[in-house]
Amino acid sequence: MNRFRWIPAMVVVAMLTGCVPSFKEDTEVLQDTDETEAEVETTIIPSMQLNDNYYKTLVPYKESASRGLVVSNINTKYDIKEVEEGLMRLSQNVFDTENYFFQEGQYLDSDTISNWLARSNQNPDEPEELRGLNPADVNKSGEKMDPETRAKEAPIYLAHIVEQNYLVKTDDNKVKLGGISIGLALNSIYYYQKEQYGDTFEEKIPDAEIEQKGKEIAKEVISRLRQRPELKDVPIVIGLFKQQANNAIIPGSYFAYNVSEKGQSDLGEWQDVNEAYVTFPMSSPEAVYREVNESFQNFKHEVDEYFSNYTSVIGRGFYQNNTLTKLSIEVPIQFYGTTEIIGFTQYLSGIIVQQLPKDVDIEVSITSINGPEALLIKERSDKEPFVHIYDY
Numbered sequence: 439m440n441r442f443r444w445i446p447a448m449v450v451v452a453m454l455t456g457c458v459p460s461f462k463e464d465t466e467v468l469q470d471t472d473e474t475e476a477e478v479e480t481t482i483i484p485s486m487q488l489n490d491n492y493y494k495t496l497v498p499y500k501e502s503a504s505r506g507l508v509v510s511n512i513n514t515k516y517d518i519k520e521v522e523e524g525l526m527r528l529s530q531n532v533f534d535t536e537n538y539f540f541q542e543g544q545y546l547d548s549d550t551i552s553n554w555l556a557r558s559n560q561n562p563d564e565p566e567e568l569r570g571l572n573p574a575d576v577n578k579s580g581e582k583m584d585p586e587t588r589a590k591e592a593p594i595y596l597a598h599i600v601e602q603n604y605l606v607k608t609d610d611n612k613v614k615l616g617g618i619s620i621g622l623a624l625n626s627i628y629y630y631q632k633e634q635y636g637d638t639f640e641e642k643i644p645d646a647e648i649e650q651k652g653k654e655i656a657k658e659v660i661s662r663l664r665q666r667p668e669l670k671d672v673p674i675v676i677g678l679f680k681q682q683a684n685n686a687i688i689p690g691s692y693f694a695y696n697v698s699e700k701g702q703s704d705l706g707e708w709q710d711v712n713e714a715y716v717t718f719p720m721s722s723p724e725a726v727y728r729e730v731n732e733s734f735q736n737f738k739h740e741v742d743e744y745f746s747n748y749t750s751v752i753g754r755g756f757y758q759n760n761t762l763t764k765l766s767i768e769v770p771i772q773f774y775g776t777t778e779i780i781g782f783t784q785y786l787s788g789i790i791v792q793q794l795p796k797d798v799d800i801e802v803s804i805t806s807i808n809g810p811e812a813l814l815i816k817e818r819s820d821k822e823p824f825v826h827i828y829d830y
Contacts (some may be wrong), residue, residue: 444729464743481543481613483539493526493540493604497611502542502601504551509789511555512623515686520689520715521600521679525621528677528695529710531606532619543601545618545669551599554659557592567662571596571655585632589641593628598683599659610671615668618676620659624652626680626690645680649694652678656696657705664703674698674757677711688754690716712760718753726760730795737793744785767802771811779804780827783812787823 442662472794482497507730512518526540531699552559556570565602583592599622606616628641677695682688691713696705716727718734736750752808757763771782786802794800804812809828816823 444492449519449667454607466701468659468802475583480536483607483613490535490813493531493535493538495540496605499543500725503547504599504601505548507548508598508600513597514689516686516689517623517659517679517681519622520691521621521708522597522602524692524713525600525602525619525675525677526677528692529537529602529617529619529675532673532675533619538541538604538606538616539613541603541605543603544603545603545617545666546599555596557594562774563688571658576659583641585630589628589639591629594650594714595624595643596622596655597625598623600619615672617673617675618663618669620628620656620663621677621679622655622659623651623679623681624648627683629684640683649678652694653708658704660698664698671701673700674707687752688717690694691715704787712758714757716755716757718755718765726757727755730755730762730765733794734767737767738787740789740793741786764799765801767792767800769802769804771804771806779811783825783827787814787825790814790823791821 456618487674506520508521512521527818548569553564553568554571557574558570558571559574559576560570561568572594575588575592577587582633599620603615603620604617604621607612607613612715626643626645628643629638630641631638656678660674660676661819663674673776675695675697677692679692680690682690692711694708696711698705698710718727718731719738720731723731734753741751750770752768754766755762771779783804786804790800790802794816799816799818800816800823802814802823803810804814811828813826813828814823815826
């Protein structure tokens, strides 16, 4: 029997965490807010931790000092999510989830990030540490480049900067900064117009160029951060994220990261990150994706056989070190009857087990024009999926 439940929509989020929380008492501690003036404020360490893949987050929740910039600087909603979640995964290589607590970035404010994202010739009156990190758009004679020349010789490489803080508890019942992580979102395509309000053109930036410029920018960012007294003696993780095109339906990914150890002003050795998102079905998949693509094609065929009045089935696979770890599938439907949705959902729960890989986390979302209709979750350790029908 599949686990099949009617639950109010607001409740399902709590049930899909995959664990039973431990309701121990929360811990009240003090947090340094300004070390130079020894200011402290009361904060709470929650007792509940979803699992080892998540950090505990301090309460009250502090929003990022640059909150809001990510929406205007990142190409797609998929990249907005992944540039933050991917950085958290990288951070776990240095800051373990048992001893460190998460907080949104508090040291780079909106003005600082906006200045850093500018071209180096856009804010010449600012101090050196606040000047733009993107290349100048003037030639050797000091004249402005035309749009096509700018696109080929001086594109905008750095699109956004994400900051995350990781805190530790001290023996005197306080929490203090234990480390900082920085994500550099880099453009893979430079979009430009030859004239105001004209057509938009694009110039693809080669991977080797993205990597080279990203590492150069990372070195300068570390140098600037180390000039701040409060950041001199904490380890800093810095990751390079390659954005997708602005019409992509999958996110980009981090491809390299580095660690500037406590008290060091230089970077260490760069580490490659082998992560990728792909879409299914594929018409001519590479060898690493071929087996999963065949399984997905079989899944899609079963859906085609059962119902003809749906629009499409799209899968998004997340690969780490060439191994599929998560598969998310969207099934938009055009029918609205409750019994029809129940029947279709029950059917899908069966073919998930029969056709899709068994050793990956699987999420299938059924939607209509009315919004989410059903959700099926199968973790790699489960023999059958958890099934939820939204009850509005």
